[in-house]
Amino acid sequence: MSTEATEVVEQGVRRPPPEERSRTERTLALDPAAPLRRISIELERRCNLACLYCYTSATADYRGGLDEEEVRFVVREAVACGARAISVVAGGEALLRRTLLEPGESCLDYANALGAYTYLYTNATLVTERAARFLAARDVTVVGKLNSLKEDVQDALAGVPGSARLMRRGIDELLRAGLADDTPSRLGLETIICRQNYDELPDMWRFMRRHHIVPEVEIATDHGRAAANRSELYFAPAEAPQKYQALFEELLRIDRSEFGFDWVPQPPFAAGSCQLHFGNVYVNDRGGVQPCAGIDVPYGYLRVGTHAADGQSLRAIVTGTEVMRMRNVRENIEGACRSCELRDSCYGCRAAAHHALGDRFAADPTCWRAERARRRLPLLRVVP
Template sequence: MATCTHDHLSRYGGLAVGHQEEQKRYFNEKRLYALQIETTDACQQGCMFCYAGSEQRERNGLTSDEIRGLLDDAALLGIRAIDWLGGDPLLRRDWYELMLYARSLGLSNNVWTSGLPLQHMDVAEKVMEVTDGGFVSVHVDSITPDVYAALHRGGNPNFIDAIVEGVDNLQALGKPHDMMINCITYTSEQGPEDAIRTMRWWFEEKGMRTCLTMFNPAGMGAAWRSFEPGLDEVKRVYTERDRINYGDDSISIAAMDTDKFYCGTMATVTFTGDVTPCSVIREGVDNIRRRPFREIIAAHMPTLVHAKLHEATHMPAPCDSCENNPHCWGCRASAYHYNGDADGLDPKCWLIRERQ
């Protein structure tokens, strides 16, 4: 369907398609552009490595009043977008009403779903409505049934076709292909060949780019250290991700899943109320059930947006002199989980090895 044209990373790497300059301004001002809200831990897919520890049925979740309070605070803080996470946010009974409320406050909705609920056309129609101007991400780690089954508890390869049907539903309703993403959590269990095949399939058949997330030993993934990929395979699969997503430019965001403008202008509220810099960093600076969100942001903004790293000269060597500094600063979650310092070096960036 799509051809690999000379797309610029600045258009797609930050995910805020159409709002890149505004997001960069927020980055320079060290402010929050997006708030990720985990509304539930319920998810049907059963990913073995889930960083959130999602369950088949909801065990943890924010109340509707808590979420509305977060949305009110987000609007007051000048936040522009809500990224709805889970679990699968479309499994909440009141997801549609909450997203409508966000829109009434002038907030854009971005939905990170397994993709399974979208096979029901009535759900797809509502998602189409509430994400006008925002993006939708689905999650198919592999289009190879055997590989998919090995990566999921229960291993139901029929989920692949169900998610593809949901994507077809949204695109038939008019959702632009460049406002849809497939998300892969990359593990050594999958390997580079299959990940590359899957990324190419989504781009060529559905016109969708891939958000390639690095496996981190968090949540359920903490028990699967053997899933950690090595640098050589990381280099191969992420280099090909850059080529598929962004064309033949020499630029790279290395082992990051998005550029620094997205990562450096967001915070997450987990389904237990913790406020963290990233959904993959599960330890919070505080909890909204102890302290109002707006007060947490006032007290901890520099930590949440990694403020000192917004100046490239403050990056640890050799990152401080990397030619990719204009858009990359390494994955903060990988730095945290593999090196113990969210502001330190990303040990999954092969460019560091080549420069040391």
């Protein structure tokens, strides 16, 4: 643990941001020995936006994805493996699915009926008053999208003129429907950190905190359309860790001085850390079971779609050797992350290591602590 974190805990003043507590509680498995706590399900890769950083390269004319019965099948298998949180992510925009907002037909209703809490990721452009009320009445946390408070910047990042206004309208509807009234809040907004929004992220952070919205401000993973637009979106690798460090420290200063929250800055989320590899897997739109959204190499395929005949059960996949290796990420991590003082609370972003170095257990290349450690140590080998 860092000196900073130790001091805060010893003085007894650490007050974690509310989202830290709520996420942990809601993703606890009923049976701690169960192979799964949570699952993310990608419905399809169709989207009404064309974000420059989209990790699935979603398009408006995409065809395919999991059908309704396949989604239910995955939900059932996940619950049977112990999952108590179902995250509906869509590789594109989930609300393009007509059934998602139909009582009784919605996969949210289906998961709730099986005793699972749900998360819905949406770009919010299609959230009407009716949609917001429907969601407010379910056992769901909605995570919308907000990359910028400036219309021109948001439209450019979303790749579709007019999307900023639709997003803000959708967020307003979710606020009006009361999703942020609960404690912990059931409304989050996520954004990547990029050149275009870097300077306004402190203001966006304040906007979210003041509206009781959970901020998901994260370092993006470098794949899909993000890789194609890398130089336009991201800082060069040599300066990126310091830019992230400066931003996270400024957001922490705001949280401490204006909102009374304390946390330890570490990648890839401000005021949080990735915990998903301890109990989550990500099912893509072809039934491939990936470690997470960022690591797009499936462990195996479920018995759906083109793999209906040769696929595996979810239980067989999540109890396999490779998944177990990832569950023990702390024991298997390498480089600066292995010797890091924050190793007990952080493993960085495994997808960042996977895409930059071809090794999901390597040190997170976006981390300023890892960068410091690299500079202190002699370089003993060259990573190809």
